[in-house]
Amino acid sequence: MWSKQINANRESAMFPAAPDLVIVFGPTDRLADRTLIDRLAHRYDTAMIVGCSSGTMVEGDRLDDDGVVILGMGFDRTELRLAVQPLPSSDLSFAAGAALGKDLSADDLSGIFVLSNGLNVNGSALVAGLRTVIGDSVALSGGLAGDGARFADTRILARGEHHADVVAAIGFYGDHVRFAHGSAGGWQPFGPVRTINDAAGSTLRGLDGEPALALYERYLGEEAVDLPASGLLYPLEIWDPAHPDVRVVRTLLAIDRDAGTLTFAGDMPQGWKARLMRGMFDELINGASTAVHHALDQTIAWGTSPSACLAISCVGRRLLMGQRTEEEIAAVAAALGPDIALAGFYSYGEIAPQNQTAVPCLHNQTMTITLIGECA
Structure with a gap:
């Protein structure tokens, strides 16, 4: 497996090979831009392309409020499937989650990464709907799309279109893919x-x-x-x-x-x-560090290193910390080291297992970490 994070604004940026999965995070207006969508589809014509909007993106060890951040991944022994369900109102969240679970359910399903619209959703009901079908043994993480402090519009990118009222989920299949998670607030x-x-x-x-x-x-x-x-x-x-x-x-x-x-x-x-x-800067930064170290500790048993990290934090942390928000991303990047591709976004809700129980749930105001790797 390989992973690499690039910025769509830098046309010279290239992946080492044709990716199997492309995850895109960008401002709402950029993800609603047909030109960008068509360019991504043309450039990565053999890849599954999924993404969501946010007011702030994670680009390696830095933040970007304007650019489109792309994480590409290539797998050697893992199958991917995409499921998309309509979610026009929050009272349909449980049903949408259950439908996604049915779409992706299989004996060899190992993990799901889910991205939902961020305004018309009950995130805990969405997770509960998924869990009723897939159980708690399947790794589950993701987040709710964001729009900064505007709360006006969020977008999901899936199947070559941008949507305001859907939830999309990627299923990972096989015995070789590995997931580790961490979450902490502060x-x-x-x-x-x-x-x-x-x-x-x-x-x-x-x-x-x-x-x-x-x-x-x-x-x-x-x-x-x-x-x-x-x-x-x-x-x-x-x-x-x-x-x-x-x-x-x-x-x-x-x-x-x-x-x-x-x-x-x-x-x-x-x-x-x-x-x-209420938040204290140092405690929030320490929370980010706690989250990534909790996830890294789980990878010791893998026998291989993780290849990619999806860091999903909360817009509330971004608004409170301002420029100091870069410090929580720097703490995550420092713990990961240079060989693990890091991308993510600031969300309206984070989905990850609880550290104490390992049961997936909706978090808010939390830094959540998903590490992905592939074993031989």
């Missing part, structure tokens, strides 16, 4: 622990009997005028009180001022506990 909780007392799916209506939006606005103060974008800087940590050691973070995607509700990227189960979080 956000610090503050304020009292509250109980989700009124919620439906990803829509949060009440915390401790108070309207959720009113409570959120009180904590944000002057920053509340910039919701939902300012909410990215103050995610919610949630957990089942029966399992307090297994926690996930949820990012705010939308608000309804008339209804007084908040919509997050994944489920907000009634009865779960919730606490606001």
Whole structure:
């Protein structure tokens, strides 16, 4: 297996051979550009081409807010399949995930990498739908397309077209392909622990009997005028009180001022506990380092080195850290070394196994790492 990351803006950049898989990350308007799509299809006419939009792309050890980043991979002993399902509204997320699972299911399915539209989706329901079909033994990771702080439009690139309302998944087949994952946040909780007392799916209506939006606005103060974008800087940590050691973070995607509700990227189960979080630069950078080292530790048993790394982080981390965001990518790149191709994007939600349980789930405000390799 070989992997190489290039930037589409540099016409001289070439892969060492015809790739089997091309993963593309770029700004929303670039991925909706027919000229770019046609150029990619012509240049990589034998490859599976899949991608998504973002406000910030990972290009090796640096970030790019404008360019189109491409990760090419060539496999020696691994089969690939692509499945695409419509996802016009978030309440269809579970069904879309289950349909993808059925499309890709096979006895030799080893892993799935999934990219979804980032606005009309319940990411945790999408993952749950997939898991009902493929189980938990198949490696599963990916992310929700982004659009920076605009929250206006996200795009998925698949089968030679750009789509605003689909989810695409790549299936990897055979005994030779290997996956390793890591995820970590670095956000610090503050304020009292509250109980989700009124919620439906990803829509949060009440915390401790108070309207959720009113409570959120009180904590944000002057920053509340910039919701939902300012909410990215103050995610919610949630957990089942029966399992307090297994926690996930949820990012705010939308608000309804008339209804007084908040919509997050994944489920907000009634009865779960919730606490606001805020970021500290050094802790977030340390979180990125923790994620990549957790993944690298799993590759020791492979007998070979990983070839590619897909790093999917959260737009909230990007907005909070600003230029210092490069430090978390530098930490990842330094741990990987020069021989592992690194590409990725800043998302509206990250999909990866939990470090504690290895069960795939939706993360928010987290750096997630997917390492891919191929054994002899």
